[in-house]
Amino acid sequence: MAPGAQRCGALALLAVVLGMPGTAANAQALDGHGISGFWSPGFGATPPRRAPTPAEAELMASFPEGTVVLADVGATEFPPGDYGGIAIHEALREAAKTYDPESQTTVALTCKPPGLIYTMQGPFPMEIFEGRDLIAVKLEYFDLVRIIFMNETSHPDDWPHSQTGHSIGRWDGDTLVVDTVSLQSGTLFNNGVNHSEDVHLVERFRLADDRTLVVTQQFEDPGSFTGTAARVMSFSRGDDHVYPYDCDPSYGLSMDSREGPAGP
Numbered sequence: 001m002a003p004g005a006q007r008c009g010a011l012a013l014l015a016v017v018l019g020m021p022g023t024a025a026n027a028q029a030l031d032g033h034g035i036s037g038f039w040s041p042g043f044g045a046t047p048p049r050r051a052p053t054p055a056e057a058e059l060m061a062s063f064p065e066g067t068v069v070l071a072d073v074g075a076t077e078f079p080p081g082d083y084g085g086i087a088i089h090e091a092l093r094e095a096a097k098t099y100d101p102e103s104q105t106t107v108a109l110t111c112k113p114p115g116l117i118y119t120m121q122g123p124f125p126m127e128i129f130e131g132r133d134l135i136a137v138k139l140e141y142f143d144l145v146r147i148i149f150m151n152e153t154s155h156p157d158d159w160p161h162s163q164t165g166h167s168i169g170r171w172d173g174d175t176l177v178v179d180t181v182s183l184q185s186g187t188l189f190n191n192g193v194n195h196s197e198d199v200h201l202v203e204r205f206r207l208a209d210d211r212t213l214v215v216t217q218q219f220e221d222p223g224s225f226t227g228t229a230a231r232v233m234s235f236s237r238g239d240d241h242v243y244p245y246d247c248d249p250s251y252g253l254s255m256d257s258r259e260g261p262a263g264p
Contacts, residue, residue, distance in 0.1 A: 078189050081097075082191070117199065121231050153168065155179075216232050217233070
């Protein structure tokens with residue numbers, strides 16, 4: 001098959017996967033509402049460490065009253081015992097006191113994703129592929145792929161808990177609103193506190209301009225804390241693709257243990 005035919009075949013397959021028939025639909029799949037493409041996370045301060053931009057302020061206005069906006073976006077980590085101001089349950093606080101971060105470098109855990117809520121605010125890029133019936137979000141961090149169902153309005157009762165859960169989306173004007181449940185218990189903060197499987201995540205994606213994507217996440221989890229927590233993130237458009245993360249479970253091992261016991 002000629003290269004041109006291969007490319008056309010690939011575009012046709014993409015149209016089917018994204019729920020879009022025909023050539024005109026291909027254009028919509030590529031353009032849509034403008035959020036498709038490669039996005040790199042910002043590494044500067046975000047609210048509440050600085051005043052919000054107009055686009056951020058508009059999205060933050062949707063947070064429920066009393067929401068605690070967390071200041072740990074990007075490479076920032078809360079130290080042990082700091083939970084950003086949200087009311088973590090006492091039992092989890094006590095359990096976190098024995099948390100050993102070195103455990104994350106063991107063969108059993110080094111390739112276990114930390115949880116979608118934490119992953120989305122991490123310092124890794126993502127690609128968004130926008131279609132009519134679904135939107136795919138490919139995360140470089142741990143090679144996670146999210147599917148957002150745009151043709152569903154409720155969550156199935158029997159959906160299995162997983163790293164990415166079940167997400168339904170809708171457009172509110174120029175803002176993509178994503179509602180996610182059925183997440184496995186995962187990292188809430190990288191200092192020993194996890195959220196439960198009952199966590200409920202709501203995200204909003206909106207272009208501040210052609211090169212800037214603002215994303216907010218708000219989440220509630222009666223199993224681990226009281227009230228609502230939120231984060232505000234900013235991403236910059238780029239001309240690239242995410243790379244395979246290809247986690248190596250031997251990463252945390254010493255060279256001696258990799259090489260095995262010494263010979264006689």
